[in-house]
Amino acid sequence: xxxQRLLYNTIYQKIGxxxxxxxxxxxxxxxxxLMEQIANAYPNSSxxxxxxxxxxxxxxxxxxxxxxxALIGDKKIVLIDEAQQIPEVGKVLKLMIDGVKGITxxxxxxxxxxxxxxxxxxxxxxxxxxxxxxxxxxxxxxDMLTAYRQLEERLVYGSYPxxxxxxxxxxxxxxxxxxxQGYLLKDIFQFKDVRNADxxxxxxxxxxxxxxxxxxxxxxxxxxxINKLTVEHYLDLLTKVFVIYSxxxxxxxxxxxxxxxxxxxxxxxxxRNAIINDFKPIQNRNDVGILWEQYVLSERQKRNAYNHYQxxxxxxxxxxxxxxxxxxxNGDEIAAIECKWGNAKRKVPTAFAKxxxxxxxxFIDKDNYFSYIH
Numbered sequence: 001x002x003x004q005r006l007l008y009n010t011i012y013q014k015i016g017x018x019x020x021x022x023x024x025x026x027x028x029x030x031x032x033x034l035m036e037q038i039a040n041a042y043p044n045s046s047x048x049x050x051x052x053x054x055x056x057x058x059x060x061x062x063x064x065x066x067x068x069x070a071l072i073g074d075k076k077i078v079l080i081d082e083a084q085q086i087p088e089v090g091k092v093l094k095l096m097i098d099g100v101k102g103i104t105x106x107x108x109x110x111x112x113x114x115x116x117x118x119x120x121x122x123x124x125x126x127x128x129x130x131x132x133x134x135x136x137x138x139x140x141x142x143d144m145l146t147a148y149r150q151l152e153e154r155l156v157y158g159s160y161p162x163x164x165x166x167x168x169x170x171x172x173x174x175x176x177x178x179x180x181q182g183y184l185l186k187d188i189f190q191f192k193d194v195r196n197a198d199x200x201x202x203x204x205x206x207x208x209x210x211x212x213x214x215x216x217x218x219x220x221x222x223x224x225x226i227n228k229l230t231v232e233h234y235l236d237l238l239t240k241v242f243v244i245y246s247x248x249x250x251x252x253x254x255x256x257x258x259x260x261x262x263x264x265x266x267x268x269x270x271x272r273n274a275i276i277n278d279f280k281p282i283q284n285r286n287d288v289g290i291l292w293e294q295y296v297l298s299e300r301q302k303r304n305a306y307n308h309y310q311x312x313x314x315x316x317x318x319x320x321x322x323x324x325x326x327x328x329x330n331g332d333e334i335a336a337i338e339c340k341w342g343n344a345k346r347k348v349p350t351a352f353a354k355x356x357x358x359x360x361x362x363f364i365d366k367d368n369y370f371s372y373i374h
Contacts, residue, residue, distance in 0.1 A: 003135065003139060003140075003161070003164075004037065005030060005034055005132065005135075005139060006136070006138070006139050006306040007023070007034060007130055007132055007306065008034060008037060008038070010130060010306075010308075011023070011034075011038060011106065011130070012038070012041070014104070014128055015038075015042075015077060015104045016076075016104060017104065018097065018101070018102070018103065018104070019097070019104060019105075019126060019127055019128055020093050020097050020105045020106075020107060020123055020126055020127040020128075021104065021105065021106045021107070021127070021128050021129075021130070022083075022107050022108075022109065022123075022127055022128070022129045022130070023035070023106065023107070023108040023109070023130055023131075023132050024108075024109055024110075024129065024130070024131045024132065024242065025108075025110065025131055025132035025133065025242055026110055026134075026184060026241060026242045026243065026267070027110045027179075027183040027184060027186070028160055028161070028162060028179055028183055028184075029132050029133060029134050029160065029161065030132060030135075030161045031081070031108040031110070031132055032081050032108070033161075034108075034132065035048070035079045035081055035106060035108060038077070038079065038106060039077070039079055042076070042077050045075055045076045045077055046075055046076070046077040046078070046079060047071070047072060047073070047075040047077070047078055047079070048079040048080075048081070049078070049079065049080045049081070050080075050081045050082065051080055051081060051082045051083050051084070051085040051086050051089075052081070052082045052085055057085060057086055057087075059071055060080070060086050060092055061086060061087055061092070063088075063091060063092060063095055064095075065095065065099035065100070068095070068096045068099060068100050069099070069100055072096075072100055072103060075103070076102060076103055076104065077103070077104050077105075077106065078096070078103055078104070078105045078106070079105075079106045079107075080105065080106070080107040080108070081108050082108060082109065082110060083107035083108060083109050084109040084110065084111050089107075090123060093105060093107060093123060093126075093127075094123055094126065097123075097126055098126075110241060110242075111240055111241045111242075130305075131242070131305060133159075133267065133298075133301075133302045133305070134158060134159035134160045134161070134267065134268045134270075135159045135160070135161055135164070136159070136299060136302035136303060136306065136373075137159075137299050137302075137303075137370075137373050137374055138299075138302065138303045138306060138373065138374050139306070144370040144374075147370055147374075148366070148370070151366070152281065152282045153169075154269070154295070155269055155282060155288070155291045155292065155295055156269065156270070156273060156279055156280075156281065156282065156285075156291070157169070157172050157173075157176065157269070157270045157273070157279070158176070158268040158269045158270020158271060158272075158273075159268060159270070160175075160176070160179065160268065160270060160271075162175055163175065163176075163270070169279070172270075172279075173274075173279045176270045176271065176273070176274035176279075177274050177277070179271070179274065180271060180274045180275055184241075184243060184271065185197070185200065185201065188200055188234075188237050188238065188241055194234070194237065196226075199224050199225075199226055199230075199234070200234050200237075200238070201275075202224055203220065203224060203231065203234050203235075203238075204238065204243070204244075204275050205275055205276060206220055206223060206224075207244060207264045207266075208266065208272045208273075208275045208276045209276065210264070211264065211265055211266060211272060211290050211294060212263055212265060212289075212290040212293050212294060212325075213263060214258075214261040214262065214263055214317075215261070215262065215263065215264055216261075217231050217232060235264075242267060243266065243267065243271065244264050244265065244266055244267070245264070245265055245267065246262040246263065246264050246265070247262065247263045247265065247313055247314055247315045247326070248261075248262055248314055248315075249261060249262075249314060249315060249316065249317060250314035250315065250316045250327040250329070250334075251316070256318045256319045256320065256351075257316070257317070257318055258317045258318065258319060263315050265294050265297060265298070266294060266298075267298055268298065269291050269294055269295055269298075272294070288341050288342075289339075289341055292339050292341040293325055293339040296337075296339045296364050296369060296372070296373065297313070297325075297326055297339075299373035300326075300328075300337075300372065300373050301313070302373075303373050303374070309330075311328045311329055311330040312328075312329045312330070313326060313327070313328060313329075314326070314327040314329060315327065316336070316352060318349075318351050320351075322349035322350065322351045322352065323349065324336050324337070324338055324349060324352055324361075325337055325338050325339050326338075326339075334356070334359050335359065335360050335361075335362065336348075336352065336356070336359055336360065336361040336362070337361075337362050337363075337364055337372075338361070338362070338363050338364070339363075339364050339365075340363050340364070340365045341365070341366070346363050348361050
């Protein structure tokens with residue numbers, strides 16, 4: 001599939017502003033291909049470095065303006081793939097963008113740069129940051145009927161770009177298993193403060209089985225045989241390499257609202273299912289509700305991010321178990337969303353309707369989901 005990602009146009013419009021453009025995202029979501037497309041658009045004006053190549057790292061690690069001017073020459077666009085591999089990468093980027101006039105730096109990373117470069121000087125006022133997700137429904141040139149025909153497969157296998165090139169489901173399963181084992185966790189296990197990689201993977205399994213549910217850190221710690229602070233640290237790492245994310249409880253108007261716990265979600269259903277090694281079709285699963293919920297929220301976040309709209313996301317629940325899947329909040333404006341895969345009863349929770357009487361409430365199902373995420 002030859003697909004130009006939506007982020008391409010966003011980045012294209014920022015070129016020439018003497019800024020660092022940072023592209024975040026897990027491995028294999030298409031960052032390298034996106035950068036190659038940008039380089040191809042400027043064949044005579046760009047220079048590329050791969051920070052997983054030791055020679056390129058050595059060139060970039062020599063932090064002098066003279067060195068960077070010599071490396072860049074008359075090029076106007078500097079592309080650095082997997083830039084988090086460069087020691088003190090923040091300082092490198094800052095000196096380069098301050099010291100070499102007339103350039104744009106585009107740097108990709110499969111983990112948040114501050115994870116490695118805690119001592120580095122920030123790029124405040126010098127950078128734009130964007131997240132590249134697995135392929136979004138809103139990026140595909142599909143009508144609603146075509147998307148619907150592919151929906152059940154995407155709920156199980158997710159949306160990593162390579163899947164579109166694989167001929168059968170067995171190949172897709174093998175790809176996702178290898179992705180989890182060979183690439184996805186690589187950025188976590190390389191850190192010296194991760195002492196037990198097996199515990200990280202066990203934590204991911206626990207989260208996969210509890211996706212979309214409130215998670216007790218004490219319970220996770222007891223199950224894994226590690227302390228709560230270590231669990232929190234691992235969750236932070238998994239968040240910074242864009243494997244999982246959390247939602248906090250929304251509240252403020254009602255004393256019995258739950259606000260101190262979190263729910264954890266995976267950015268991609270295929271990764272979640274690979275972690276628990278379960279690729280059964282939808283009709284044979286008992287977790288289709290969470291797959292649907294996770295898919296809708298993920299696709300909604302992709303759509304909003306690529307449209308430069310960045311609301312906050314929450315769940316809502318009371319201590320007497322009235323709940324709403326998602327709250328999308330933008331300043332004082334909020335909207336409530338409940339995901340329904342089948343024909344389950346649809347009713348706005350009484351406490352929510354009473355407390356937030358003017359808040360729009362939408363049930364997202366197979367009939368109306370396309371317009372919500374497209």
